[in-house]
Amino acid sequence: VTLSILIWLPLALTILVSLAVPSRFVGRATAAGSLITLGIAISFLVRFKIGHPGLQFKTDTLWVSSLGIHYKLGLDGLNVLLVMLTCILFSASLVWSSFREWDRPRSFYFHFGLAQSAVLGAFCAQDLALFVAFFDLMLIPFYFLVGMFGTGERVRATTKLVVYTLVGSFFMLVAAIATGVLVSDQHGTPINFALSALQHLPLSHASQEWIFLCFAFAFLVKMPLVPFHGWLADGYKSMPIPAVAVFSGVVSKVAAYGFLRIVLPLFPFATVHFQMLILIVALVSILWSTAVAFTTPDARMVVAYSSVAQLSFITLGIFSLQPTGAQGALFQMLNHGLVTAPLFFIVAALAARAGGSEMLKDMGGIAFRAPVLAALALIVTLATLAMPGSANFIGEFNILLGVFQSKLAISIIAFAGVVGAAYYALRLYIGAMHNRAGPKVTSREIGLNDAVVLVPIVLVILALAFYPQFGLRRTEQSVKAAVAPAKLVQAASSVQQVAQR
């Protein structure tokens, strides 16, 4: 079984299903299909060799020969867990959706399949141009999912979402092409977009700087971090729940992953040059989004802004340029994906019990007759606020440790974000589950259709909490390799400074 099969299977299955299955059963068939994909992903995880340097399960053929674009896929420590996460969350979302009625089911599940293929492709791509293509392609299904199946001002929201993120992507497209062309110009080699080839041919410093800014812009918009988050409120508010679960859970991670996979190894000089800038953006973003999550009256937006805060932490960890920080960031991507998706499902479950409203003031007292739902929600909430004992704690701890090692002041301010997370997460939990019952609240126990989605994810969260080494061991070596070039630049410049003195 090659990676190509894993990537394209979701899309192929939804096409097959929508052609062959009557529309009543499309949902169930697609959900079943996504479990097959999940199984294949597990088989890759099992076969993944720990400590093996370089890519595993490589596929490499020339896609566009005259442009030097390769169809090159591979797994290493950076992406193996994220591929797993993608399959888990897409399966969860599809199973969740299959218990519900959708207006045009064929379109709905087709766009889900396309989204999964694109996200998996972006994670596995080992060619710069291929990555950019998948990165942009990812957006299209979400455009339709929000525009066709969203709520409220969905057309406005989806247009905003697409325009914001594509603006970033188009700059990235130019930057990516420029990388290929300039590398071949400056080193006199034939044009080649494969990351492995670009890695050994560093660009001149001036080129690195503007290219870095283009990439950073695209990624920061996609995550989003605070000054670039204009699309977030409308977009997340309108997205149908299963879409927002995967969008926040994995699509935003593609951007953070892009920093580790592409920016750090390819543009180490610019990374060091702009380290402070990105750290400050991330810090501002942590504080801002935490403050918004404190105050927003909307349960879904609490989760949305908490995920902005978490992604800011992840960015902070990556740009600590320390192996510990970057590894914490990568581990946190996995953890955050695993908690944010169930939180969105829980918000949907809460809204169903609060007369359809997602406002915190309409909720309250839902735990009364729903102890299992409350318990599941509590576990997820505690994981979100990075309770010691959870895997999120380990991730966040490593991130802060990394930042502490490189920029002390920033790590001290960032601690405020950790404290804030406890406040807004508990505010969400208490406001919804405890307190006085809202006017339209009917406390009902969690149904089987929610439980089959939530329970497995919560089990995975618990398992990671007990055995975080599972994630850390698989990622360690690749993260070190990703950070190494930037560390080298740092070391060289400090040597220079000493020499100048």
Added chain:
Amino acid sequence: MTALAVVPLKGPHIDWAAFSPLLALAAGGLIVLVVGLLPSRFVRHRVVPVLTVIAFLASIGLAIWRFRHPASIISGALRIDDLALELDMLFAAAGIATVLLSWRDVAPHSSGHGEYHSLLLLSAFGMAVLVSSQDLITVFLGIELLSIPLYILCASETRREGSLESGLKYLVIGSVGSATLVYGLALVYGATGATDFATIGHALSVGKLAGGVLSDPMVLTGLGLVLVGFAFKASVAPFHQWTPDVYEGAPTPITAFMATATKAAAIGVFLRFFDVAAIGTQNTWAPILAAIATITIIVGNAGALGQSSLKRMLGYSGVAQAGYMLSGVVVGTQLGVQATVFYLFAYLAMNLAPFAVVVASERSQPELGDDISGLSGLSSRNPWLAGAMTVGMLGLAGIPGTVGFIGKFQLIHALVNGDYTWLAIVLVIGSMLSLGYYLRVVATMWMRPVGPRVATGEAALAPIAGGSPEADASSRASPEVWFVAVGFAVAVIVLGIFPSPLFNFVAHAGHAFSGLF
């Protein structure tokens, strides 16, 4: 008198084999005209279009036969190389699509099938002459030969005021463009003393004018006027104002033909003239052309934003796209030529699919015409057409998975490679602006506000097959329009995923310019 009769004028030798792809179009035009005179309705309405398609197919076949046999024919007036043949195939493909779209259209009925189709073939012949020309005289001949039939075709819906207005407008403005062009050509001839491109190129690069184009007002004015003349045809800003009006008024199949084939012909002659004849003065005209491309990209995209008529919107979008393609001419490299020709083919497919949907939409809802609201809810009435339109729009916007992405990728590649990175940035900023109107079309089709769901009759039984039976029936009644829409949409996707064949194909066009790097 007698002297003339005694000394026989000796015509140049003509290599008929090399000329045959072009000749097929001209001969087809004449045959179709004559056949169209026959009284039988069946012959006029059915045989004439079929013959037209056969003529186009013959031209494609002959072009394939002559492929990779470059030849200069008729004393060097025409050069039938791979670029010319590829564009010839493009014109023929656009022509076939136009014939299919006009199969049930009003335009050929009101102006006569023979005349309509014959003019179409002759216009394509003019385009083929234009992009093969190696001589100022043939350039002018080609431009006129392609334009005059189009003036008439625009006005071919003789009972509709808008169509007549469009034809007249095009005639007046087109004539201004031609006059500008011919004046410019005359000045270039006056300055260099030659009409063929090779000699002009020689004079400009190594001859007496070498290095001093700016100091020679005659050749400078000449080149400027030629540029303006071409810009009129390619609807490059600021000479684009006729485009939306003419596109809106003309019969939709003709608009589709103009938007794709005429554009390709004009960009083709840009390549021929600036990258062959004037290549020696590249550092004079390239900045000007780059500035014009920038203006074109911005004006086209900004103009399209507020349009509610689909044809006007596609007209402005075509202006913007001309700007993208022009940037491939600017760099003056092999890569640039290849990127431009690649984009021309991509543009053909990405534009014909939407135009076919516009034709279908106009027919199913004549009261709405080509207004964007006619597409509202198309996704449930006719998901295939909505899908084709979506693919076309996403392709024009440059989304991955479509050939538009690869085309833009290649253009940016050529621009960065030719030290025009800033123009690449302009190109992507234009693409961002374009999302505003392309996505609006997609949103109209797929994301209309959910009304009360009709739970009676057919709509409840088959929500995918169609909510509006009469509209559905009309699309079933025009399978050829459906075929054009879906066929080109599939091409957009397939070439977006497997672009290599088209790459290798257009690589030959790049080799036609031996003087470029």
